[in-house]
Amino acid sequence: MKKFILVLTLLALLIPSAVHAQEQNPWGEVFDSNGNLRSDLTDLGVTTEHPDWMSVDLPFGQSLNLNADYHRYQTANGNIVVLPSASTLFFMAMNPQESGLANSVGMMGNGYGGLITFLGAVAGNNIDWGRLSAEHPEYKSPDQFWGAVLNGQQDVWTYFSGWGFITTLLQMSWNDTALRTAYLMYLNGAQNCASIPGGCSGVVTPTLPQPKICPDPTVSIQQPTISIQKTAPSNPLVVGQDTENRRGADVIAKVSIPPVIFTWHEPIYEDREVCEPSTVVGGVPVCRTESFFKECREHVEHLPDAVASLQATAALDAASQAWITSKLGQTHYGAYVHQANFTLIPGLGSWSGGCDGGGTCTATGQALKVPFADPGTFNLRLNVVTTGTRFMGISITQPRQLSADGTLQVYVTLPALVP
Amino acid sequence: MKEIPISKRNIIVAIILAVVIALGIIAIQALPLYNGSQPSVSNQEDNLASKAAVSALQAFFHVNYRNEKETWLNDVCAESTPTGCQLITAGADAMWSKFQEGKADVTATVTSQEKVAETATEQVWKMLVALSAPLPGSNKIQDTAYVVVVKTDNGWKFDRFLLEPEIKAILARQAMTVTPVKEGK
Numbered sequence: 019m020k021k022f023i024l025v026l027t028l029l030a031l032l033i034p035s036a037v038h039a040q041e042q043n044p045w046g047e048v049f050d051s052n053g054n055l056r057s058d059l060t061d062l063g064v065t066t067e068h069p070d071w072m073s074v075d076l077p078f079g080q081s082l083n084l085n086a087d088y089h090r091y092q093t094a095n096g097n098i099v100v101l102p103s104a105s106t107l108f109f110m111a112m113n114p115q116e117s118g119l120a121n122s123v124g125m126m127g128n129g130y131g132g133l134i135t136f137l138g139a140v141a142g143n144n145i146d147w148g149r150l151s152a153e154h155p156e157y158k159s160p161d162q163f164w165g166a167v168l169n170g171q172q173d174v175w176t177y178f179s180g181w182g183f184i185t186t187l188l189q190m191s192w193n194d195t196a197l198r199t200a201y202l203m204y205l206n207g208a209q210n211c212a213s214i215p216g217g218c219s220g221v222v223t224p225t226l227p228q229p230k231i232c233p234d235p236t237v238s239i240q241q242p243t244i245s246i247q248k249t250a251p252s253n254p255l256v257v258g259q260d261t262e263n264r265r266g267a268d269v270i271a272k273v274s275i276p277p278v279i280f281t282w283h284e285p286i287y288e289d290r291e292v293c294e295p296s297t298v299v300g301g302v303p304v305c306r307t308e309s310f311f312k313e314c315r316e317h318v319e320h321l322p323d324a325v326a327s328l329q330a331t332a333a334l335d336a337a338s339q340a341w342i343t344s345k346l347g348q349t350h351y352g353a354y355v356h357q358a359n360f361t362l363i364p365g366l367g368s369w370s371g372g373c374d375g376g377g378t379c380t381a382t383g384q385a386l387k388v389p390f391a392d393p394g395t396f397n398l399r400l401n402v403v404t405t406g407t408r409f410m411g412i413s414i415t416q417p418r419q420l421s422a423d424g425t426l427q428v429y430v431t432l433p434a435l436v437p
Numbered sequence: 438m439k440e441i442p443i444s445k446r447n448i449i450v451a452i453i454l455a456v457v458i459a460l461g462i463i464a465i466q467a468l469p470l471y472n473g474s475q476p477s478v479s480n481q482e483d484n485l486a487s488k489a490a491v492s493a494l495q496a497f498f499h500v501n502y503r504n505e506k507e508t509w510l511n512d513v514c515a516e517s518t519p520t521g522c523q524l525i526t527a528g529a530d531a532m533w534s535k536f537q538e539g540k541a542d543v544t545a546t547v548t549s550q551e552k553v554a555e556t557a558t559e560q561v562w563k564m565l566v567a568l569s570a571p572l573p574g575s576n577k578i579q580d581t582a583y584v585v586v587v588k589t590d591n592g593w594k595f596d597r598f599l600l601e602p603e604i605k606a607i608l609a610r611q612a613m614t615v616t617p618v619k620e621g622k
Contacts, residue, residue, distance in 0.1 A: 068531075074524075074528070074597070074598055074600060075598075075600075075601050076582075076598055077566055077580035077581065077582045077598075078498075078566075078568065078571070078572045078574075078575040078577050078580050079572070079574045079575035079577070080532065080535075080572060080574065080575070081528075082524070082525065082527075082528035082532065082598070083528050083531055084524075084527060084528060085527065112602075173602070173606070175600075175602035175603050175605070175606040176606045176609065176610070178603065178606070179556060180556050180559060181556075181559050181561065181585040181596065181597070181599070181603070182518075182520070182558070182559055182585065182587050182596055184597070184600075185518070185520035185521055185523070185524050185596055185597050186520055188520065188523070188524055188527070189519075189520045189523055
């Protein structure tokens with residue numbers, strides 16, 4: 019029954035209270051607002067050690083090395099949370115300095131309050147409280163005594179009046195590995211993993227930036243050439259007056275994009291044999307191969323920035339539209355704008371493109387015999403989007419948007435009365 | 438001269454008291470005095486508890502590297518509580534490897550020396566262990582062991598060896614108890 023109550027007490031300690039993430043509170047990296055372990059924790063698994071402070075010295079220089087085991091988690095910021103087994107926690111509490119317990123920032127939620135509760139639950143009935151209060155009246159409550167033990171100010175062994183509880187505690191830990199009641203936090207534990215319970219086993223050590231030994235890469239982008247223009251006929255006539263051929267006009271768009279010049283430097287190392295004299299007199303030198311930095315090798319890459327899309331349009335300008343509906347309408351009743359806007363490419367025409375071996379990319383689009391029906395000035399617009407450049411899977415430049423404008427005159431023949 | 442009357446009954450009572458006191462003194466003098474080689478067993482329970490400690494230590498320090506580890510563990514566990522057995526088993530691999538490497542072939546003679554602490558169901562005994570040969574890692578053939586024995590449904594059983602700080606605490610407590618107080622100054 020006593021054991022059952024003890025287990026219940028320990029399990030109650032297991033239930034984490036809600037810890038709200040705060041900048042100053044490292045427990046925010048461990049528990050979400052509902053008190054559950056955060057999903058971005060790295061589970062380092064269970065680590066087992068045989069520390070001296072969990073060794074039972076036996077007669078004749080023999081020793082019984084007990085396992086200290088910890089389930090550990092690593093937070094995104096490199097802090098380590100340690101959950102010792104019940105027996106490990108007990109021995110840690112009995113040896114707060116040697117075990118590293120004193121270096122933790124305390125237990126989840128209430129500092130060492132939970133640990134004091136734990137000690138009271140597992141060992142409280144085995145303390146000679148009468149003798150303790152007679153010799154140390156300054157402790158007004160058991161919690162004050164346990165606090166002094168954890169601070170290393172009080173030797174607990176002097177006041178134990180029972181002995182069997184230790185093996186009972188060990189057995190509970192062996193039989194129920196999930197019986198872990200304390201979350202101990204070690205700030206920057208990943209960086210200082212050698213000094214935390216469980217050591218560096220499984221800890222994801224933050225990678226230190228490599229010292230720069232070669233110049234940074236450079237990117238040089240050259241200006242593309244881009245144009246849109248009418249190519250034929252010389253003087254296009256509105257198709258309404260060219261009823262036989264309905265020739266219209268041809269529009270051509272061209273773009274040529276020079277390569278992006280990406281210059282980077284490769285550190286070149288060479289292997290050399292390094293030998294050290296033998297520690298034994300007359301022995302063979304101990305040699306090993308080490309890499310030494312030799313030079314920075316420059317690489318210049320001509321990266322093609324191909325055309326991903328090409329679009330050309332033509333739009334009758336506002337002045338021309340006004341002239342048609344006003345001035346022309348005065349002499350030709352009912353004159354109107356037939357079609358002010360054309361989507362030339364894609365639509366009436368198409369485009370094709372590619373890149374050469376030097377990394378220069380070109381594209382050409384044309385729309386032939388575009389049936390312009392309105393006289394006036396058409397504004398031509400060419401919009402091009404490139405793919406951007408990549409090198410060895412890494413994006414070097416982002417896609418670019420290029421544009422060019424042109425004009426196209428469409429003529430109409432008007433009769434005139436000559437006096 | 439004043440005459441003091443003494444009844445015959447009072448004389449008989451006084452004689453009986455004198456005889457009882459004399460017999461008491463003789464009985465106290467006749468009891469065996471404590472000496473270092475004799476156990477201070479004061480009652481039947483202590484006797485049983487100390488015998489359990491002797492049996493367990495004899496099993497524990499009876500090491501024959503030619504045997505299987507399990508044979509040794511079975512002998513130790515037969516004299517131990519279930520938790521005591523589990524504790525020894527937890528550290529047995531490393532110990533047995535050391536015994537095998539050192540080709541340990543040892544028997545032990547164990548004597549209970551003193552009961553140093555007790556609760557209602559536990560006793561701590563100071564034991565003297567003499568080995569037939571040193572164990573690996575040591576050149577001693579005689580040493581002291583402090584062990585906890587626990588009263589179970591199957592009688593007294595070995596539970597564990599005391600930890601170093603527990604031994605220190607008990608010895609310190611004993612020293613405070615037996616330190617003679619000098620009088621007359």
